[in-house]
Amino acid sequence: MTPDESINNLTNVPRHVAIIMDGNGRWAKERGLPRVAGHRAGTDNLRTIIRASAKLGIEYLTLYAFSTENWSRPKAEVTGLMHILSDVIDRELDELNKEGARLMHIGHLNGLSKALQNKVQQAIDLTKENKRITIVLAFNYGGRDEIICAIRRMLADQVSPEEVDEALVREYLFTCNLPDPDLVIRTSGEKRTSNFLTWQTVYSEWYFPEVYWPDFSEEELHKAVQVYAQRDRRYGGLKES
Secondary structure, three states: OOHHHHHHHOOOOOOEEEEEOOOHHHHHHHOOOOHHHHHHHHHHOHHHHHHHHHHHOOOEEEEEEEEOOHHHOOHHHHHHHHHHHHHHHHHHHHHHHHOOEEEEEEEOOEOEOHHHHHHHHHHHHHHOOOOOEEEEEEEEEOHHHHHHHHHHHHHHOOOOHHHOOHHHHHHHOOOOOOOOOOEEEEOOOOOOOOOOOOOOOOOOEEEOOOOOHHHOOHHHHHHHHHHHHHOOOOOOOOOOO
16 A cells, blocks of 8 residues: 555644654664764655655654763764755755744854754744644753743743643643654664653653664555554543543
């Protein structure tokens, strides 16, 4: 069955899908290539998955592109990742804009060159009115860092202890204007959360396909959504029999 045929059989499509795009380095190593080649291959796969997500009716797609811990990687790899981010904006932005994709960023832009910061902000500004799908780029992002930033902002706003509840904390998170992810996918078979959306994913469904991110196809996305549709989400409670 082709992706276009199987799409009609999918029900209960998640509103928000978040993806830890793992396995680029191992994909490259198995092919005798440098790690940065794996990252480029993974970036090339973004177009496929973004379009497939929009076709399915997924409203929000969050992509874990670079964590706050990734700065500890070899300098050449980090530099390569910055170049890839710049290249993908140059190459894909106009088409994404035409197709109705809105780009958002969570995390920190500091650490990026001023030119790259401006490029990211320009992409956000250009697409801010689009409504077909929202692509949330988690770049220089960490879940614990997000919570620490929220606490610092609450302290700066002189929030009293009595005011603090889940709803207030949510207002101070980077994702304050986004629904929590329904489904989190981590490619490559690794089963760790890796400091990703620590607050937001407490009741998300998780799916761990063995395939590396560069090989995560439209068919693989459909499999993930089919598995999600079969889950019984109870949010800590029980349904009446």
